[in-house]
Every structure is written in C-alpha cells, then in structure tokens.
Amino acid sequence: AQKITQTQPGMFVQEKEAVTLDCTYDTSDQSYGLFWYKQPSSGEMIFLIYQGSYDEQNATEGRYSLNFQKARKSANLVISASQLGDSAMYFCAILTNSGYALNFGKGTSLLVTP
Amino acid sequence: DTEVTQTPKHLVMGMTNKKSLKCEQHMGHRAMYWYKQKAKKPPELMFVYSYEKLSINESVPSRFSPECPNSSLLNLHLHALQPEDSALYLCASSQEGGGSRKKLFFGSGTQLSVL
Numbered sequence: 001a002q003k004i005t006q007t008q009p010g011m012f013v014q015e016k017e018a019v020t021l022d023c024t025y026d027t028s029d030q031s032y033g034l035f036w037y038k039q040p041s042s043g044e045m046i047f048l049i050y051q052g053s054y055d056e057q058n059a060t061e062g063r064y065s066l067n068f069q070k071a072r073k074s075a076n077l078v079i080s081a082s083q084l085g086d087s088a089m090y091f092c093a094i095l096t097n098s099g100y101a102l103n104f105g106k107g108t109s110l111l112v113t114p
Numbered sequence: 115d116t117e118v119t120q121t122p123k124h125l126v127m128g129m130t131n132k133k134s135l136k137c138e139q140h141m142g143h144r145a146m147y148w149y150k151q152k153a154k155k156p157p158e159l160m161f162v163y164s165y166e167k168l169s170i171n172e173s174v175p176s177r178f179s180p181e182c183p184n185s186s187l188l189n190l191h192l193h194a195l196q197p198e199d200s201a202l203y204l205c206a207s208s209q210e211g212g213g214s215r216k217k218l219f220f221g222s223g224t225q226l227s228v229l
Contacts, residue, residue: 045220102218104156
C-alpha cells in the first residue's frame with residue numbers, strides 16, 4: 001500500500017516570502033516517485049516538480065524545490081519568493097513500482113497575501 | 115496552455131439523461147486516465163487505459179462507461195447518474211513506464227452537475 005499525508009489543510013504566506021508545504025509518505029517499495037501538483041481555482045492540475053527515490057539531489061524547478069528526506073519519508077515543497085498567483089491547492093502524490101497511477105494526498109490550500 | 119483538451123467544460127444533466135465527456139491529447143501518450151474530484155478533495159482514480167485497453171477500473175459503478183476509440187481520444191459515457199455523482203471529472207495522460215514518465219498531464223476538467 002502507498003499513502004500520502006499532507007497535514008496542513010491551509011497555509012498563509014505573505015508575498016515575496018518563502019513557504020514550505022509538508023508531505024510525508026508511506027510505502028514499502030524501494031523504488032518510487034513523488035510528484036507535486038498545483039490546482040488553481042480554475043480546476044486544472046498543473047505539474048510542478050518530481051523527485052525519484054534514487055535521486056541523490058533534491059529536485060528544483062525555478063521557484064520550486066523539494067526538500068527530500070528519504071529516511072524520514074518526507075518530501076516537502078518549498079516555494080520561494082511567493083507570488084499572488086501561487087494561491088491555489090497543492091497536492092503531493094506518490095507512484096510506486098507496484099502502483100499503476102498517482103495516489104494523491106488531501107492537499108494544502110495556500111493563500112498568498114499582499 | 116494544457117495539451118489535454120476536455121469537452122465540455124460544464125455539463126448539467128438530469129438523472130435520466132445520457133451524456134458523454136470527451137478528452138483528447140496529441141502528445142503520443144499511451145496511458146490515459148479518468149479521475150473524479152469532489153470539492154476540496156483530492157482527485158480519485160476511476161479508470162486507466164493502457165495502449166487503448168482498459169487496464170484498471172477502480173470499482174466504478176456501471177453508470178460510468180469509459181471508451182478509448184484510439185490512442186488520442188478518451189470518452190466517458192454517462193447514464194442514469196445520481197446527484198452525488200456531481201463533481202469535476204479530470205482526464206489525464208502520461209507516457210508508459212515508471213518514474214517521471216508517469217507524470218500526468220491533466221485537462222482542465224468537466225464540471226458536472228446532476229439534477
């Protein structure tokens with residue numbers, strides 16, 4: 001079984017500040033991938049960043065970085081220099097070798113304030 | 115711009131109606147998915163197609179009938195739905211294989227209301 005836990009239902013951050021969204025996972029597979037998606041109010045799911053379980057470096061994509069701590073089974077998303085357009089739902093997801101599709105966490109609602 | 119196109123964007127239907135949701139991608143992906151998403155909840159997997167064959171059905175009621183006419187198209191036929199089926203229906207596609215190849219590309223969804 002594979003499980004994703006996002007413990008922060010809602011977060012606030014001031015514009016231009018950095019924010020960390022938490023994600024922990026549980027799997028017995030050695031090979032797996034972790035994904036973060038953003039869902040604005042328009043509804044579309046937008047891929048942000050990917051981290052493989054064997055990747056030695058933490059993934060980065062522009063203002064997004066992933067703080068991957070394998071021993072703690074955590075894959076937190078860090079958004080630097082927050083912008084008003086970052087206000088959205090953020091979902092963490094896992095795919096293991098034994099899985100066939102992404103399994104999503106419950107999500108964190110982020111609000112960026114001026 | 116999304117590379118997965120879903121139509122219609124909004125749909126209102128009665129419980130006796132028959133309607134279809136359509137999804138199209140031209141990225142050459144051979145895996146296509148239907149997800150259902152209720153408000154303020156994560157997407158829940160409904161069906162997976164791999165190389166145009168249904169590979170996963172997550173115990174979805176038979177009033178939802180998926181179809182994959184070719185590698186670019188995915189339909190979801192709806193019949194005799196219930197009000198609790200009202201939700202955002204998301205189509206997605208990906209490459210086959212593991213790791214980052216399973217990155218899902220989502221359409222913008224169809225917001226379905228069943229009256």
